[in-house]
Amino acid sequence: xxxxxxxxxxxxxxxxxxxxxxxxxxxxxxxxxxxxxxxxxxxxxxxxxxxxxxxxxxxxxxxxxxxxxxxxxxxxxxxxxxxxxxxxxxx
Amino acid sequence: xxxxxxxxxxxxxxxxxxxxxxxxxxxxxxxxxxxxxxxxxxxxxxxxxxxxxxxxxxxxxxxxxxxxxxxxxxxxxxxxxxxxxxxxxxxxxxxxxxxxxxxxxxxxxxxxxxxxxxxxxxxxxxxxxxxxxxxxxxxxxxxxxxxxxxxxxxxxxxxxxxxxxxxxxxxxxxxxxxxxxxxxxxxxxxxxxxxxxxxxxxxxxxxxxxxxxxxxxxxxxxxxxxxxxxxxxxxxxxxxxxxxxxxxxxxxxxxxxxxxxxxxxxxxxxxxxxxxxxxxxxxxxxxxxxxxxxxxxxxxxxxxxxxxxxxxxxxxxxxxxxxxxxxxxxxxxxxxxxxxxxxxxxxxxxxxxxxxxxxxxxxxxxxxxxxxxxxxxxxxxxxxxxxxxxxxxxxxxxxxxxxxxxxxxxxxxxxxxxxxxxxxxxxxxxxxxxxxxxxxxxxxxxxxxxxxxxxxxxxxxxxxxxxxxxxxxxxxxxxxxxxxxxxxxxxxxxxxxxxxxxxxxxxxxxxxxxxxxxxxxxxxxxxxxxxxxxxxxxxxxxxxxxxxxxx
Numbered sequence: 105x106x107x108x109x110x111x112x113x114x115x116x117x118x119x120x121x122x123x124x125x126x127x128x129x130x131x132x133x134x135x136x137x138x139x140x141x142x143x144x145x146x147x148x149x150x151x152x153x154x155x156x157x158x159x160x161x162x163x164x165x166x167x168x169x170x171x172x173x174x175x176x177x178x179x180x181x182x183x184x185x186x187x188x189x190x191x192x193x194x195x
Numbered sequence: 196x197x198x199x200x201x202x203x204x205x206x207x208x209x210x211x212x213x214x215x216x217x218x219x220x221x222x223x224x225x226x227x228x229x230x231x232x233x234x235x236x237x238x239x240x241x242x243x244x245x246x247x248x249x250x251x252x253x254x255x256x257x258x259x260x261x262x263x264x265x266x267x268x269x270x271x272x273x274x275x276x277x278x279x280x281x282x283x284x285x286x287x288x289x290x291x292x293x294x295x296x297x298x299x300x301x302x303x304x305x306x307x308x309x310x311x312x313x314x315x316x317x318x319x320x321x322x323x324x325x326x327x328x329x330x331x332x333x334x335x336x337x338x339x340x341x342x343x344x345x346x347x348x349x350x351x352x353x354x355x356x357x358x359x360x361x362x363x364x365x366x367x368x369x370x371x372x373x374x375x376x377x378x379x380x381x382x383x384x385x386x387x388x389x390x391x392x393x394x395x396x397x398x399x400x401x402x403x404x405x406x407x408x409x410x411x412x413x414x415x416x417x418x419x420x421x422x423x424x425x426x427x428x429x430x431x432x433x434x435x436x437x438x439x440x441x442x443x444x445x446x447x448x449x450x451x452x453x454x455x456x457x458x459x460x461x462x463x464x465x466x467x468x469x470x471x472x473x474x475x476x477x478x479x480x481x482x483x484x485x486x487x488x489x490x491x492x493x494x495x496x497x498x499x500x501x502x503x504x505x506x507x508x509x510x511x512x513x514x515x516x517x518x519x520x521x522x523x524x525x526x527x528x529x530x531x532x533x534x535x536x537x538x539x540x541x542x543x544x545x546x547x548x549x550x551x552x553x554x555x556x557x558x559x560x561x562x563x564x565x566x567x568x569x570x571x572x573x574x575x576x577x578x579x580x581x582x583x584x585x586x587x588x589x590x591x592x593x594x595x596x597x598x599x600x601x602x603x604x605x606x607x608x609x610x611x612x613x614x615x616x617x618x619x620x621x622x623x624x625x626x627x628x629x630x631x632x633x634x635x636x637x638x639x640x641x642x643x644x645x646x647x648x649x650x651x652x653x654x655x656x657x658x659x660x661x662x663x664x665x666x667x668x669x670x671x672x673x674x675x676x677x678x679x680x681x682x683x684x685x686x687x688x689x690x691x692x693x694x695x696x697x698x699x700x701x702x703x704x705x706x707x708x709x710x711x712x713x714x715x716x717x718x719x720x721x722x723x724x725x726x727x728x729x730x731x732x733x734x735x736x737x738x739x740x741x742x743x744x745x746x
Binding site: 150153154156157160161163164165166 | 250251254255256257308326328331333334335337407408411
């Protein structure tokens with residue numbers, strides 16, 4: 105009987121020690137994951153802002169004007185279609 | 196024996212823990228210690244601003260503040276030399292800024308990601324970066340006065356000033372959240388400890404009634420107009436006359452939104468809502484419409500224009516001191532006859548004149564959703580002299596803002612409805628979209644009167660004394676205005692405010708545009724400065740809106 109209690113106590117102790125160890129290690133692993141996710145979320149948020157900025161730049165009138173200038177749009181075509189409607193319809 | 200061993204094992208185990216705790220909590224340098232209970236403020240992202248087609252006008256971008264920890268700097272000279280190169284700050288001023296007795300010194304904020312990466316590569320000891328966001332304007336200063344800017348208050352918090360940033364600051368700002376966590380020595384969260392997180396509520400986005408293309412056309416043409424007519428400043432306001440949704444609002448000179456702090460306060464003022472002016476002849480249609488509504492006159496009634504008119508000790512004359520004899524009410528507008536308008540005013544009566552000025556909303560703010568609007572000045576009726584009732588019929592002796600003028604004018608061409616001008620049509624939060632509908636303040640004139648005055652205004656453009664390069668095939672209504680500027684109780688004939696207000700297509704107006712030029716030098720007349728500028732803008736808007744010719 106005495107042996108049984110002693111063994112059971114040891115067994116419970118071992119289980120508790122291992123359970124504690126498991127929880128401790130799991131906690132550390134989860135903490136690391138949380139930390140990583142926090143960093144990744146932060147990085148994604150920053151990337152989002154950068155991409156939003158780039159997309160807005162590409163859709164801006166400023167960019168369109170730069171492109172028009174680069175492609176010599178203003179020199180090679182006359183967008184005065186109201187007074188000279190022929191320009192608008194010319195193929 | 197075994198029990199003793201276990202006992203000793205536990206004693207040693209707990210001793211090790213106690214020593215470690217003593218090391219961490221007492222001996223370990225407090226400067227390097229990660230706070231056990233870490234509370235971080237989670238800053239909300241400020242709301243963005245879009246035009247009516249969801250093109251961004253204001254966004255947020257990543258930004259960093261560079262700081263130094265002087266106690267950790269190895270070589271101050273090397274650090275200042277390298278940083279001054281990267282930041283383009285003079286080495287001497289950077290060096291003077293570094294106080295070696297301090298723990299923390301802020302160096303420069305507003306650094307871009309590229310600048311941060313460049314400095315990171317220098318591998319300098321004792322430097323660090325704080326993350327921030329700052330405003331980004333994809334269209335640069337296209338709408339500087341409209342948008343306003345983001346500055347700081349006394350607590351160093353972001354606050355919107357002027358324009359939409361000022362008016363909608365509470366919506367754009369959002370609510371900060373916080374996160375409170377127990378952290379271990381290297382900053383990892385302790386899962387069984389306190390974990391509390393309240394998410395921030397990001398600022399609401401604004402979707403405007405502004406169309407960035409109309410805004411661009413207005414700004415470009417106004418800039419060219421100021422240059423051509425050598426005007427001191429100017430404004431162009433374009434609105435949908437049926438709803439008073441503002442499609443474009445530009446006043447020049449304006450300022451650079453990115454570097455607003457380099458400009459004096461005078462540049463921040465949005466003349467369209469904050470400057471008072473005497474409107475001059477653009478005001479005439481308002482009085483004419485009131486007289487028509489009260490059935491005191493009919494468009495074909497005649498007035499015998501024989502010469503100057505005396506009111507008390509004052510003589511009122513036409514702009515060129517020429518008189519045509521019998522003329523119709525429509526002709527009064529066509530030739531912009533001041534004496535004719537005095538006749539209309541007399542027919543309408545003093546009480547009605549004052550009553551209609553109040554109905555048109557003069558002396559009251561329009562409640563446009565922009566910070567910085569002034570209400571104008573309408574003195575109480577007991578202070579009005581007989582001459583005031585005469586001069587107000589042709590737009591002198593009353594001080595109004597351009598936004599009040601365009602709102603009142605919209606009411607006479609949209610069927611008589613005085614609308615609240617507005618710029619924001621949608622407020623978008625994370626889970627809700629609030630739509631802002633056009634608001635009718637009151638009805639001033641009937642549909643019939645509105646149709647009559649529209650025809651008179653079409654005739655005014657077609658039979659005006661000045662001939663303009665109008666878009667062919669389109670019916671346009673409008674009125675010129677030239678107001679002298681009062682200086683020290685007298686009008687200075689050399690300084691005028693030239694204006695034109697017009698709408699197209701006249702049968703079903705798509706846009707109403709008001710052009711004001713302050714003190715043009717090439718000609719004092721609205722017909723020779725503001726009117727041609729209006730038609731330049733109208734031509735482009737007609738193409739942009741794909742409006743078919745009707746003639």
